[in-house]
Amino acid sequence: MNALARPLHALGRTTLGAVAGVGYAAMLLLESLYYLVAGRRVGQRVRLAAIAQQMREIGVDALPIVALLGFTVGLMLGIQFIASLAEFGAQSQVVVAVAKSVTREFGALITAILVAGRSGSALAARIGSMSVSQEVDALAVIGIEPVRYLVAPALVAMLVMLPVLTIFANAVAIVGAALYSAPALNVTPSAYLLQTLSLLSPGDVWQGLSKSVVFAVLITLIGVSTGFSVSGGAEGVGRATTRAVVLSICWIIVVDMVFSWFINR
Amino acid sequence: MDAPAPLIEVTRLDAWYGRRQVLFGVDFTVRPGEIRVIMGGSGSGKSTLLRHLLGLQRPAAGSVRLFGVDLGRASERELLGVRRRIGVSFQGGALLTSLSVGDNVALPLREHTDLDEATIRIMSRLKLEVVNLGGFQDLMPSQLSGGMVKRAALARALVMDPRLLFFDEPSAGLDPVVSAELDELILRLRDALRMTIVVVTHELESAFKIADTITVLDQGRVLLTDSVAAVRAADNERIQDLLNRRPREVPVDAEAYLRRLTEERA
Numbered sequence: 001m002n003a004l005a006r007p008l009h010a011l012g013r014t015t016l017g018a019v020a021g022v023g024y025a026a027m028l029l030l031e032s033l034y035y036l037v038a039g040r041r042v043g044q045r046v047r048l049a050a051i052a053q054q055m056r057e058i059g060v061d062a063l064p065i066v067a068l069l070g071f072t073v074g075l076m077l078g079i080q081f082i083a084s085l086a087e088f089g090a091q092s093q094v095v096v097a098v099a100k101s102v103t104r105e106f107g108a109l110i111t112a113i114l115v116a117g118r119s120g121s122a123l124a125a126r127i128g129s130m131s132v133s134q135e136v137d138a139l140a141v142i143g144i145e146p147v148r149y150l151v152a153p154a155l156v157a158m159l160v161m162l163p164v165l166t167i168f169a170n171a172v173a174i175v176g177a178a179l180y181s182a183p184a185l186n187v188t189p190s191a192y193l194l195q196t197l198s199l200l201s202p203g204d205v206w207q208g209l210s211k212s213v214v215f216a217v218l219i220t221l222i223g224v225s226t227g228f229s230v231s232g233g234a235e236g237v238g239r240a241t242t243r244a245v246v247l248s249i250c251w252i253i254v255v256d257m258v259f260s261w262f263i264n265r
Numbered sequence: 266m267d268a269p270a271p272l273i274e275v276t277r278l279d280a281w282y283g284r285r286q287v288l289f290g291v292d293f294t295v296r297p298g299e300i301r302v303i304m305g306g307s308g309s310g311k312s313t314l315l316r317h318l319l320g321l322q323r324p325a326a327g328s329v330r331l332f333g334v335d336l337g338r339a340s341e342r343e344l345l346g347v348r349r350r351i352g353v354s355f356q357g358g359a360l361l362t363s364l365s366v367g368d369n370v371a372l373p374l375r376e377h378t379d380l381d382e383a384t385i386r387i388m389s390r391l392k393l394e395v396v397n398l399g400g401f402q403d404l405m406p407s408q409l410s411g412g413m414v415k416r417a418a419l420a421r422a423l424v425m426d427p428r429l430l431f432f433d434e435p436s437a438g439l440d441p442v443v444s445a446e447l448d449e450l451i452l453r454l455r456d457a458l459r460m461t462i463v464v465v466t467h468e469l470e471s472a473f474k475i476a477d478t479i480t481v482l483d484q485g486r487v488l489l490t491d492s493v494a495a496v497r498a499a500d501n502e503r504i505q506d507l508l509n510r511r512p513r514e515v516p517v518d519a520e521a522y523l524r525r526l527t528e529e530r531a
């Protein structure tokens with residue numbers, strides 16, 4: 001009896017915890033949206049300055065690393081597609097292959113994973129250390145709703161900056177692919193880029209962008225909810241940071257797959 | 266004229282952490298103008314009581330009223346109204362580490378008022394002067410000593426000119442001189458600004474020095490609320506244990522003891 005009960009007990013407990021976590025994140029999302037829409041009326045205005053600061057930290061500061069990774073991934077895709085398509089003598093298809101795979105998948109995915117590692121973890125660490133040192137309580141008793149002050153600006157900034165970064169990563173990756181593939185195809189890089197533009201449909205770009213919006217919500221909610229649930233001092237903050245990154249990346253990849261399946265059915 | 270209405274009115278408050286009850290039917294009343302010290306050992310429930318007074322936790326049973334507003338049932342707007350009229354200095358200061366000392370002190374003004382930046386600057390520097398931190402507004406909280414952090418937190422608590430001030434463990438982690446200075450500061454604030462002050466502490470010396478009245482908490486129950494002299498003279502054994510730093514004798518219930526040892530989820 002006991003041998004069966006114990007794993008069942010553990011399973012039930014884990015399930016309950018997971019459901020509670022999702023519920024908590026959903027509550028944070030609804031509360032942030034409430035303060036964004038109605039905050040002014042209840043004296044909890046979401047400050048533009050706070051949003052701008054978050055946008056700088058999440059978006060602008062990430063530009064160099066997004067550029068670097070985007071470029072590298074583009075280059076890599078160029079190399080791989082040229083090599084594998086050459087087997088069928090179909091090198092010329094590399095343009096469309098790179099264009100579609102970058103805009104539909106890799107741009108959004110690479111950017112989201114990078115931002116999860118940079119900003120999702122930063123959100124968890126910041127909010128986590130704030131709850132440990134009672135700063136979250138202090139905000140509440142000053143009359144500043146912590147969700148309004150800490151979550152809403154980050155959510156807006158993420159929703160704006162992740163798609164922007166994704167577009168940027170798309171562009172850089174395609175340029176990276178062009179630099180390798182154009183010589184291999186005996187065309188100029190600018191001819192390669194023009195051909196890319198003529199082959200891309202708006203739907204390809206939208207597919208990546210719509211995913212990046214979902215990723216933005218995921219990264220923010222996982223970051224802040226793990227941050228708010230920190231307990232156990234500095235060690236807890238470290239654990240929450242790791243957890244935020246791992247959870248975000250898992251969710252991003254799974255959601256990406258589900259999305260792709262539904263869109264391309 | 267009638268006696269002034271109490272600023273804080275707690276009736277039959279119960280609190281739980283999971284399956285453990287930490288407050289048992291606590292009644293607690295504070296009238297305007299007094300300095301009330303909540304005293305008790307570790308685990309007596311004084312921090313939990315404070316969290317309820319601040320509206321950070323909802324009562325499991327009973328009610329907490331500040332300025333006549335029931336915190337458990339108040340609308341968001343009412344709660345905000347209460348919070349603008351109270352100031353809180355947390356045990357560790359709880360200054361926002363991302364903001365300078367000056368910005369920390371100015372934060373409530375920036376969020377709750379439409380004052381222009383120059384006025385806010387002057388008002389926050391005034392409060393820093395009150396706590397003897399004039400000129401420190403540009404430092405970051407991490408650059409301050411423990412006593413300075415507490416005083417900066419006090420300045421932030423005072424910046425909206427609250428009628429009611431809460432002070433959690435003013436002397437914890439401070440050397441005797443600095444904590445004596447903080448006690449003086451608390452007394453001066455009451456006299457100069459006519460504030461009602463609630464102090465949570467386990468430091469006897471500082472409690473006796475600043476208190477008008479003392480509430481002694483023990484294991485989640487109020488043992489006594491009375492003047493300093495009456496508390497000193499109280500013949501309750503637990504109070505005398507606290508006053509004389511005697512280790513308490515925990516009675517052992519054999520059955521409960523065995524249950525705790527053997528039960529899987531005690």
